[in-house]
Amino acid sequence: MSKAFLAAVLQDSIQCTGVVAQRAANDLLDAIIEELRQEGRFTLPSFGTFTVCETGARQAVNPRTGAPVEVPAKRTVRFKASPGLKQTLDKEE
Secondary structure, X not given: OOHHHHHXXXXXXXXXXXXXXXXXXXXHHHHHHHHHHHHOEEEEOOOEEEEEEEEOXXXXXXXXXXXXXXXXXXXEEEEEEOHHXXXXXXXXX
């Protein structure tokens, strides 16, 4: 899924112009990102939960040269699907 796809769905759903739909899609994603920054998690009922997680610093290996490489600690986002989403995906049509 892309922002363009999300904007197209919004445009069809609320029957607005493409510019307005694109702005709404950008605002929606910005709001989700801001919520993740402030609260560390974002839940969409019947879809799933996005959670900010800390990954520790580690040492990896460059596959081309075999040399050790230091990978710094960072923050990343993990997603856990809701039970309802899992059931929907498991249904055969």
